[in-house]
Amino acid sequence: MTTQTQPVTEAPVHGATEAAPAIELKHAARWYGNVVAVNDITFSLGPGVTGLLGPNGAGKTTLLHMLAGFLGPSAGEVLVLGRSPHRDPSVYRQIGLVPEREAVYPFMTGLEYVRFNARLQGMPDADKAARDAIAMVGLTDAQDRAVGTYSKGMRQRAKVAGALVHDPQVLLLDEPFNGMDPRQRIAMMDLLGQLADRGRTILFSSHILEEVERIGTEILVIVAGRLAASGDFRAIRALMTDRPHNITIRSSDDRRLATALIADPAVFAVELQSDRLSIQTSHLSAFRRLIAGASRKADVRLLEVASSDESLESVFDYLVRR
């Protein structure tokens, strides 16, 4: 924690009240040989949905595997519901885990797979629990088909159903939105929201900012194994006001469009390059509304509007350099 100006002692994301937080990391670190995957991370989470964001290779999976008890921390402490999950299979009664890898036993039907999970959890009425979980993720119509015939999104939902069949207190999901179309994503997010409303703690990882942006949820950002930011996504983005957004536009008439745009207060720089416009704005969403109207009024056809720095990487870049 040398480059961080704010000392991160305890970053309560939300809901972490007097009671022991559901998930707690205290200076947790994990290294493989001399590669550090997770570096001195401290945070605690209570009920609610939290996104774990970071570029590929940032250490998200390592962190989730530590929370799921598959890896012990090399230093520091990892606590789930107040105790260390490492090498203690009994915690799995309270944890549901959706792993990143897609594989599900291909020879089982969706229902069989979820029921298998319920039975291994020792549920007295495994069949009913399985049918309920399947209904929750909206797979009832496909429950008697072999999982091998499922699409990526369906398989992802079957995995989620398997992980929540025993109604765990803590649900850990590694890249759950991979392979889902936008509608399925929203449905899944709603489901996670409902579970959160019932007091469950949900942590999901993602490397796509948009997935989180649309939902506007609490996030933890890790970069190169270190915690770079935590809190509400919009609040974090708002804290980054000192950095204007860069946008490049190609249009049928760049010069005319530039004249139209510079009139707006949200735009504070326009640069006319050989075949494109480079624009700086302080307010991205205002600019999005502006550009549509301006181009129509000026009768300019837009060929390309690209935000050159909205990728998660550049946000991380910003957070790390700060």
Add this chain to the structure above:
Amino acid sequence: MTAPNQPAATSPAGSIYDLGYRHYEGVRHGRLYAMWSLYVESLRGVWGFGRPTTAKAAPFIILGIYSLLAIVQLAFSSVFAQAMARGDTVELLTYANYFATLSPFIVLFCIAQGPEVVCRDQRYSVLPLYLTRALSAVDYAVAKIAAFTTSLFVALMVPMIALFIGDVLMKADAFQAIGDEIPHFLPAIPASFLIALGLAAISLALSSFSPRRAYSAMGLVAYFLILEAVLASVFAIGVESSLEWTSRIKLLGPTSALSGANDWFFGIRPDPKTFGEVLGADAYLGAALLSVLVFTSILLLKYRRVRS
């Protein structure tokens, strides 16, 4: 470059637009260059170069085991030379009998590394990507067989060279000995090449049937080891009884045929104890060449189908 959205090609029925993407205008190497690149990359893959140390362990350990006896013979060459000078008979390994004696270990090399050459490309679905580029299915197969043949040839020649050095050191006059020894050594080169080609064709053809290394390896075990054991058993039944046809059965054995062909290069007759009295080395040479032909064709046909 044409302006964006200007048709680059137009016919009455349709147009292709130039979207203004940058074109690659550098030199394009042809098929041969692509084959060469694939060959080099596959060759490195067999030996684990450019991969983590664990990937190098299997090929080098197996090569070590396969060459061990030749190296031991080299290390103790002076001891053997003294023993022979005293008139003791020493049973030495020769260029001709080395493969026949230690073939299970070179087969182990095929089992461990053969699937490595072709399975990953299928498992991770990159094979269709290769084949949409300059390479055709035939080019791909040829480059892969060439790479594995080269690897096996190197592996087979290591003990041959160790034997050569050992034999030279056993003689009093080293320079004289090199001259004497070379004619004995030379047949080992084409013989090893044929064995390498035969093993490579079989290994890759069988490996190409499953994208999983584990299953491919099992297939190779079944074909190389189980078939050989079954044939030996049938041959033994034949010796005990009055069956005639069993003395020709070794023609079907993958390593037996190559071992018999090996004898042809050295101008000796295959050991009647394991090969029977009926067939000479030329029959086994024929069988070995036929097996190269058959398995290469299987591999080519297999990749022909990938396209569709």
Add this chain to the structure above:
Amino acid sequence: MRGIALNSSIAVIPEIVSVTLRQLLGRRRAILLLLLATVPILLAILFRLADVHRIGAFTAGIMDAVALTMLLPLVAILFGTAAFGSEIDDGTAVYLLAKPIGRWAIVLAKLIAAVAVTLILTVASAGIAGAIALQPYGEEGAEAARGFMAAMAVGSVCYVTLFMALSLFTRRALVVAIAYWLIWEGLLSSLLAGIANLSVRQYALGVAGGFYKLSANEARVAPSTALTLAIVLVVVATVVAIWKLMRFELPGGD
């Protein structure tokens, strides 16, 4: 392993066994294995047709050299390494591991499934082959057939347990297992007499020797010693597998 009731772990064993059986008996694997199992039977038929009048030619040339030395290890490698190995490879192992079940129950269930299929396949194959080839030899033949069925049973349990433990240590368990089989069981145990006490093939032959008089060259270990050593091997390999599974780290994505 605090907080896990013994009987809740026992209760899930049949569940894991049945899933493992479905995994192991995929179509391709089943066909390959049935082909392998018919090999000793076909050789036995040939033996009968060829009219060989020497019981030793069958026991040494077919039962030992083909069935016990080649087929049994191959079948055991296939099932032993796949029981865990294919789950680790595919990434489905996590569904078993992230459950409140004692790790010993998972190992035991996998063992039961893999041993059962190996044992049934190899013992049945040896039994049928023995019945065909040794029928003319009366009581002596029946003893030899029983001996080889027992050898297959002992060999199945030992090899499968050994290879399953191995599959938890390396992802290339299959190649390591084949190398062990060729180098240790094949080459060294026939060259160095001392290794006979550490060779599964010798345990199996030793047990066979309890039913039927094998030559000293074939069976180097006494039946009771062979059985004891086989049991020790199985127990140690099982304990090691459980120990390793408790410390198992899943291969992660990043």
